[in-house]
Amino acid sequence: xxxxxxxxxxxxxxxxxxxxxxxxxxxxxxxxxxxxxxxxxxxxxxxxxxxxxxxxxxxxxxxxxxxxxxxxxxxxxxxxxxxxxxxxxxxxxxxxxxxxxxxxxxxxxxxxxxxxxxxxxxxxxxxxxxxxxxxxxxxxxxxxxxxxxxxxxxxxxxxxxxxxxxxxxxxxxxxxxxxxxxxxxxxxxxxxxxxxxxxxxxxxxxxxxxxxxxxxxxxxxxxxxxxxxxxxxxxxxxxxxxxxxxxxxxxxxxxxxxxxxxxxxxxxxxxxxxxxxxxxxxxxxxxxxxxxxxxxxxxxxxxxxxxxxxxxxxxxxxxxxxxxx
Amino acid sequence: xxxxxxxxxxxxxxxxxxxxxxxxxxxxxxxxxxxxxxxxxxxxxxxxxxxxxxxxxxxxxxxxxxxxxxxxxxxxxxxxxxxxxxxxxxxxxxxxxxxxxxxxxxxxxxxxxxxxxxxxxxxxxxxxxxxxxxxxxxxxxxxxxxxxxxxxxxxxxxxxxxxxxxxxxxxxxxxxxxxxxxxxxxxxxxxxxxxxxxxxxxxxxxxxxxxxxxxxxxxxxxxxxxxxxxxxxxxxxxxxxxxxxxxxxxxxxxxxx
Numbered sequence: 012x013x014x015x016x017x018x019x020x021x022x023x024x025x026x027x028x029x030x031x032x033x034x035x036x037x038x039x040x041x042x043x044x045x046x047x048x049x050x051x052x053x054x055x056x057x058x059x060x061x062x063x064x065x066x067x068x069x070x071x072x073x074x075x076x077x078x079x080x081x082x083x084x085x086x087x088x089x090x091x092x093x094x095x096x097x098x099x100x101x102x103x104x105x106x107x108x109x110x111x112x113x114x115x116x117x118x119x120x121x122x123x124x125x126x127x128x129x130x131x132x133x134x135x136x137x138x139x140x141x142x143x144x145x146x147x148x149x150x151x152x153x154x155x156x157x158x159x160x161x162x163x164x165x166x167x168x169x170x171x172x173x174x175x176x177x178x179x180x181x182x183x184x185x186x187x188x189x190x191x192x193x194x195x196x197x198x199x200x201x202x203x204x205x206x207x208x209x210x211x212x213x214x215x216x217x218x219x220x221x222x223x224x225x226x227x228x229x230x231x232x233x234x235x236x237x238x239x240x241x242x243x244x245x246x247x248x249x250x251x252x253x254x255x256x257x258x259x260x261x262x263x264x265x266x267x268x269x270x271x272x273x274x275x276x277x278x279x280x281x282x283x284x285x286x287x288x289x290x291x292x293x294x295x296x297x298x299x300x301x302x303x304x305x306x307x308x309x310x311x312x313x314x315x316x317x318x319x320x321x322x323x324x325x326x327x328x329x330x331x332x333x334x335x336x
Numbered sequence: 337x338x339x340x341x342x343x344x345x346x347x348x349x350x351x352x353x354x355x356x357x358x359x360x361x362x363x364x365x366x367x368x369x370x371x372x373x374x375x376x377x378x379x380x381x382x383x384x385x386x387x388x389x390x391x392x393x394x395x396x397x398x399x400x401x402x403x404x405x406x407x408x409x410x411x412x413x414x415x416x417x418x419x420x421x422x423x424x425x426x427x428x429x430x431x432x433x434x435x436x437x438x439x440x441x442x443x444x445x446x447x448x449x450x451x452x453x454x455x456x457x458x459x460x461x462x463x464x465x466x467x468x469x470x471x472x473x474x475x476x477x478x479x480x481x482x483x484x485x486x487x488x489x490x491x492x493x494x495x496x497x498x499x500x501x502x503x504x505x506x507x508x509x510x511x512x513x514x515x516x517x518x519x520x521x522x523x524x525x526x527x528x529x530x531x532x533x534x535x536x537x538x539x540x541x542x543x544x545x546x547x548x549x550x551x552x553x554x555x556x557x558x559x560x561x562x563x564x565x566x567x568x569x570x571x572x573x574x575x576x577x578x579x580x581x582x583x584x585x586x587x588x589x590x591x592x593x
Contacts, residue, residue: 084465084475109495113477116430116462120469125431125553128460141557147457150353151360151561159553195474199490200501210496216593240593258515259497264349264456265371265514273592284349291562294590296582302570311568312585314578324579329593332583 013045016102017094020051020063021110027059029213030106032173035067037166038104039174040133041140048072048098052090054080060184067174070182078191082110084117085194091118093189107165115165124160131170148264148287168213169270204257209243211260216242216273219262222249223278223299223318230256232322233277239329245269247279263288277318281306337389341380342437342451342463343408344370345401349456359559369404372452375512378519379482380450381412387484390414394440396433398422402535409530410522416535424540429552434466436550439543441471446507453478453511468509476502478513
């Protein structure tokens with residue numbers, strides 16, 4: 012059964028986020044041959060329409076308004092509901108990002124629809140669109156279908172392979188004018204705390220520190236390693252509780268769940284709550300002084316040694332590799 | 337102020353997950369207040385202590401959630417409500433829970449509703465915003481700071497590591513992120529007092545809801561455990577050689593760099 016599916020293209024710092032291309036790929040599966048329509052909201056975002064099309068959308072609807080320059084649940088839901096009203100889609104896919112998490116339940120409630128959050132895979136099986144999602148922070152998984160409303164899902168970054176970009180693809184980019192009004196929450200200020208560049212939940216490489224890092228200063232070599240690999244720095248709860256770093260870096264059952272291609276755990280013992288947040292990473296490297304540390308049980312590769320010796324050496328070695336590439 | 341907290345009983349984070357008959361095995365497991373809901377309860381108590389009013393903690397679930405509600409009362413909440421759906425709802429989802437909560441809350445004239453930003457079991461983070469939408473009030477998720485001045489509210493929100501400072505007003509629903517506060521442990525006098533605090537138990541009937549009104553809009557068709565990871569390769573030899581070997585393996589064998 013072919014369906015029309017809307018995908019929200021999420022814009023950050025003037026470009027589309029990777030997760031939006033992954034969402035397009037998911038939407039393509041949900042559509043079963045039907046049309047995938049990208050939606051772009053914001054100010055001066057219509058130029059990104061072709062980018063979304065090259066990555067698999069068939070056409071794009073743009074809603075531009077100064078009130079959409081920053082995300083608010085009221086503004087964005089008004090805009091999307093207007094697009095839904097025009098397009099009458101059967102499916103809706105967002106990234107499971109801060110924005111997607113905040114917005115999707117409001118829309119689901121408004122549309123009286125089911126919603127499957129944080130999907131890591133989507134397939135069509137037995138006539139149903141089946142989503143896979145982690146539960147208990149990845150200690151288990153469930154397969155789920157929507158039984159009422161739109162086929163509505165948010166997809167976790169880094170899990171669904173985007174379609175290959177096709178520079179020759181073209182499609183229509185149309186604009187829809189929507190009156191955005193009565194915003195009940197107003198953003199007064201955005202304080203950039205996150206280290207510039209790569210977002211933890213989207214990073215392909217995560218270099219993570221635990222109590223073994225010993226101080227805020229101790230995160231420096233980890234940051235250097237992450238920079239060489241184009242990755243992000245994360246932390247265990249122990250390191251956050253000891254105030255070596257901000258809670259926004261925490262990975263685990265409380266905190267973020269990450270699934271990068273490469274996870275390098277430095278001075279992390281591997282408590283079950285931490286493992287829940289990272290054990291589904293594709294490749295795990297553990298560096299720990301204690302050969303008995305639990306983290307070695309989930310690691311693909313381990314080095315028993317002091318992270319302050321190993322991490323700088325790794326950074327140098329990766330630098331050499333990058334030079335040769 | 338009329339303050340409500342949405343609370344879920346969840347598995348202790350220490351628990352290993354096993355399956356029994358295709359479902360998560362709950363036998364012998366320890367249960368706790370969902371950790372993010374603990375921040376919500378703590379914040380509610382602090383807001384009440386600063387502004388006056390009353391904190392009511394609500395949970396949708398089974399009779400067993402009474403234990404966690406008593407803990408919330410022992411922390412300092414004034415009243416608890418258990419909406420027991422055990423007999424009426426077999427396979428609820430986030431729509432179900434939000435609908436039940438919103439039906440309960442719709443005539444309560446809540447000034448402030450707090451919840452955790454996500455439950456560590458289901459992990460969808462849907463219920464808070466769904467309830468706000470059903471009640472037609474604004475909401476802010478993943479908050480790390482809450483300041484109330486009369487009817488005006490300033491909230492700081494965690495957005496993937498950045499912070500947004502948001503101005504809004506009551507009535508409002510917020511969901512708590514780690515870092516909002518340091519939840520207190522119940523004191524011994526608190527535990528004694530909690531035994532005498534009101535804990536009301538309701539069922540769907542009491543909210544004029546039928547099973548069909550709250551029927552789930554999603555269905556779980558399979559639950560499974562991730563494949564067990566084989567123990568990996570712990571390298572040996574001189575540290576500098578290990579590092580070289582590791583980089584080589586990541587490049588040629590694992591192909592991730």
